[in-house]
Amino acid sequence: MTVNLKAPLKKNIINVPGFRFFTFGARIKLKNIKNDIVIVELGKKSKTAAVFTKNKFCAAPVLLAKDNLKSNDPRLFIINSGNANAGTGQKGIEDAKKINIELGRYFSLDPNLILPFSTGVILQNLPVERIKDSFKSNLTKIKYGSNWIDAAKSIMTTDTVPKAVSKKFNLGKYEITCTGIAKGSGMIHPNMATMLGFIFLDAKISKTLLKDLVRYVADRSFNLISVDGDTSTNDSFVISTSNDADNPVITKKDKMYIKLRHNVLEIAKDLAEKIVRDGEGATKFVEIEVKNAKNLSESKIIGKAIANSPLVKTAFFASDPNLGRILSAIGNAQLTDLDVSDIDLYLNNNIVVKNGMLSKRYSEKKAIEAMKSKEFKLSVDLKRGKEVATILTTDLSYEYVKINAEYRT
Amino acid sequence: MTVNLKAPLKKNIINVPGFRFFTFGARIKLKNIKNDIVIVELGKKSKTAAVFTKNKFCAAPVLLAKDNLKSNDPRLFIINSGNANAGTGQKGIEDAKKINIELGRYFSLDPNLILPFSTGVILQNLPVERIKDSFKSNLTKIKYGSNWIDAAKSIMTTDTVPKAVSKKFNLGKYEITCTGIAKGSGMIHPNMATMLGFIFLDAKISKTLLKDLVRYVADRSFNLISVDGDTSTNDSFVISTSNDADNPVITKKDKMYIKLRHNVLEIAKDLAEKIVRDGEGATKFVEIEVKNAKNLSESKIIGKAIANSPLVKTAFFASDPNLGRILSAIGNAQLTDLDVSDIDLYLNNNIVVKNGMLSKRYSEKKAIEAMKSKEFKLSVDLKRGKEVATILTTDLSYEYVKINAEYRT
Numbered sequence: 173m174t175v176n177l178k179a180p181l182k183k184n185i186i187n188v189p190g191f192r193f194f195t196f197g198a199r200i201k202l203k204n205i206k207n208d209i210v211i212v213e214l215g216k217k218s219k220t221a222a223v224f225t226k227n228k229f230c231a232a233p234v235l236l237a238k239d240n241l242k243s244n245d246p247r248l249f250i251i252n253s254g255n256a257n258a259g260t261g262q263k264g265i266e267d268a269k270k271i272n273i274e275l276g277r278y279f280s281l282d283p284n285l286i287l288p289f290s291t292g293v294i295l296q297n298l299p300v301e302r303i304k305d306s307f308k309s310n311l312t313k314i315k316y317g318s319n320w321i322d323a324a325k326s327i328m329t330t331d332t333v334p335k336a337v338s339k340k341f342n343l344g345k346y347e348i349t350c351t352g353i354a355k356g357s358g359m360i361h362p363n364m365a366t367m368l369g370f371i372f373l374d375a376k377i378s379k380t381l382l383k384d385l386v387r388y389v390a391d392r393s394f395n396l397i398s399v400d401g402d403t404s405t406n407d408s409f410v411i412s413t414s415n416d417a418d419n420p421v422i423t424k425k426d427k428m429y430i431k432l433r434h435n436v437l438e439i440a441k442d443l444a445e446k447i448v449r450d451g452e453g454a455t456k457f458v459e460i461e462v463k464n465a466k467n468l469s470e471s472k473i474i475g476k477a478i479a480n481s482p483l484v485k486t487a488f489f490a491s492d493p494n495l496g497r498i499l500s501a502i503g504n505a506q507l508t509d510l511d512v513s514d515i516d517l518y519l520n521n522n523i524v525v526k527n528g529m530l531s532k533r534y535s536e537k538k539a540i541e542a543m544k545s546k547e548f549k550l551s552v553d554l555k556r557g558k559e560v561a562t563i564l565t566t567d568l569s570y571e572y573v574k575i576n577a578e579y580r581t
Numbered sequence: 582m583t584v585n586l587k588a589p590l591k592k593n594i595i596n597v598p599g600f601r602f603f604t605f606g607a608r609i610k611l612k613n614i615k616n617d618i619v620i621v622e623l624g625k626k627s628k629t630a631a632v633f634t635k636n637k638f639c640a641a642p643v644l645l646a647k648d649n650l651k652s653n654d655p656r657l658f659i660i661n662s663g664n665a666n667a668g669t670g671q672k673g674i675e676d677a678k679k680i681n682i683e684l685g686r687y688f689s690l691d692p693n694l695i696l697p698f699s700t701g702v703i704l705q706n707l708p709v710e711r712i713k714d715s716f717k718s719n720l721t722k723i724k725y726g727s728n729w730i731d732a733a734k735s736i737m738t739t740d741t742v743p744k745a746v747s748k749k750f751n752l753g754k755y756e757i758t759c760t761g762i763a764k765g766s767g768m769i770h771p772n773m774a775t776m777l778g779f780i781f782l783d784a785k786i787s788k789t790l791l792k793d794l795v796r797y798v799a800d801r802s803f804n805l806i807s808v809d810g811d812t813s814t815n816d817s818f819v820i821s822t823s824n825d826a827d828n829p830v831i832t833k834k835d836k837m838y839i840k841l842r843h844n845v846l847e848i849a850k851d852l853a854e855k856i857v858r859d860g861e862g863a864t865k866f867v868e869i870e871v872k873n874a875k876n877l878s879e880s881k882i883i884g885k886a887i888a889n890s891p892l893v894k895t896a897f898f899a900s901d902p903n904l905g906r907i908l909s910a911i912g913n914a915q916l917t918d919l920d921v922s923d924i925d926l927y928l929n930n931n932i933v934v935k936n937g938m939l940s941k942r943y944s945e946k947k948a949i950e951a952m953k954s955k956e957f958k959l960s961v962d963l964k965r966g967k968e969v970a971t972i973l974t975t976d977l978s979y980e981y982v983k984i985n986a987e988y989r990t
Contacts, residue, residue, distance in 0.1 A: 226915065227909060227912035227913050228911070228912040228913075228914075228915070228916065228919045228921050229908050229909055229911060229912025229913075229921045229937070230912065256905075258905070259904075259905060259908055259934075259937060259938055259939070260938060261922055261936065261937055261938045262922075263938075293905070294904075294905030294906075294908070294909070295904055295905050295908070295934075295938070295939045296939075404909060405905075405908075405909050405912060482891060482977070482981075482985070483985055486981075486982050486985035486986040487985065487986070489982065489986045490985075490986035492986070495668075495703075495704055496665075496667070496668060496702070496703030496704050496814075497703075499638050499668055499703070499704075499814075500636060500638055500703070500813060500814050502637070502638060503636035503637040503638025503639065503814060504636050504637075504638075505637075506635065506637070507637065510637045512637050512638045513670055513671075525668075525704075527670065528638070528668060528670055529668055529669060529670045529672075529704070530668070530704050530705075568891070568982060569982065570979055570982055570983075572891075572895075572982075573895050573898065573977060573978065573979055573981075573982055574979075576891070576892055576895035576896065576899075577895040577896070577898045577899035577901070
């Protein structure tokens, strides 16, 4: 069940100079025969910055990747699906290190220059021996992938569609190439975890600004989506640049940086939106805009309070313009000094609540009509500032309960 | 759908000296023919303390009741079901005041000595004229109620069972009588709101301690339940004492106070538990105990993070011991310095997770067996302090989605 989402076309996904990948199967889940490992090689000039889950129960690969990122820029990523290596304690960290050491041997590389990413079942140990065996069969003669869609496919778990986006744009006279892949459809399938997002580009940029970029972009893309309000143990978002483009190195927050940031953000937002459209049991895609807020933080808090309310989400599912639930969710967000008698609500740009009360222009018939569509937009006007945030979310359907409840039964 | 919950027996619900009530119908919802108004008369020596919803979108009657409580102790409550008088702005407050003025005329009472409580549809104006008409027919010759179960019935909205509890206990040689009624089954049925709880007793106690009592009891009863994580616009919990018992006035936090508090808390916990057992679409009743926490606050935060996770709740529904989801919900609670490698989980006192990893003693078969029961207990041991809190919650079933989605369709 996806909401207006199709797999990307091969011709639209382009290779970024300075990066190569290959993918193979290690039967991480014994039954699986699909490719479940992706290895990404990063050029020698490449730089990487990342943000990781804030879940305190964060997985072993997250801890190791964070640690390895502190020193030198990585030269290799290994991403596996099927097992999250989360809730595995010290053994989980040792397992991830073993894989890095083994992989380092094949590439004559310091294991600390390898970043691991895992997604899949929680509370199970990584099948280290099977992964090592798969290295034997696949790393002596590497078959490089030709299209990143194959990488996107290999990192899928409960996703129904691979997620990849590419873009070329200019910084002055210099052409920049950027490709992103992602996976996730909520923190979802029983014991499954993780949103993973990777963006590769070739623009020359200082490490300090790359770190700024990854945070800025994450906050305005992946951190603005919500399927079920749960942050997984393995969530990771990474931006790597090969520094292979011809532009002069960006070292300041100048026009060139702003333009780069804008374009990378477009890619990230597109990937994030695809995750929501592939959300578990989603039958609706809903944009929740919270505008004229004092600051970005309060617009996010209110947007997520609405997006995460089961009562609001079931009303979305039923195409029921249940405005009381939306107002109540806003009231529950517990913002200091929020004056609810200032609040207006719009459904697809038609006013439905004015100053905290039903608008005189409200038509229930029209509201139901609007919500019957697979996609609609809800706007909250707080009238107390200038900031705006848009949260993307889904409804809560029978299918959601089914997917999440019927796995074992 | 209730989980092991039956209506109270008439013989078990007793009148508290100093309080009288009567109930009648005002057709607040035009279609309704049931009694939807309860009026409670409080004796001249009575004292009242209350806590109200923290939802910023709080209803007109809540604003007025809060205001009236600031000055003198109230002599009358008027509680209506069918309309919450929420999201009605200034007109809502004026409507509530009109009702109080009219009611004051019949009782020769200052309207400020009347506390209004409303529960029902949001965003609709109170039918003031119909309520006034009902006064004409019912207040000239009052027929007092004989059993508080009738009062409990009149305040029901989506509740399937009236909720009332009584208890007699001794403070030294003095007998105290205490009866409580409540309504609520989540913030639930489309546009319906509200948990209301009232406890009446006759113990002599100072106003200062009564205020302390209501907060203490609310925090350990009604504030520890969660059906869908939403706090309604009208939630109110009130304790009134007639001061008619013979005990010497309690003015200190002495043994007598502690004993009184214990007994009142028992009543409140019982009422709160009934609300959960009558929770929307509930097929399971789950106790989530969080123990050995640094403080009460963090045990509540973790308990509610688990209780409010849709992923955890659907797993409860499916009798699926999905421990990864529970650990992830704990990790998401974002407690500072929480060390997840300290955490143990128990299912009905059997260890399932030890130090953040699957316990060696874990048996999936036994865990499924335990969760197949209509009631089970989950314990989280944080091993970092001495505080404990137990959150009562339900699962998230197809029926929940149905109840909340199919109202208008």
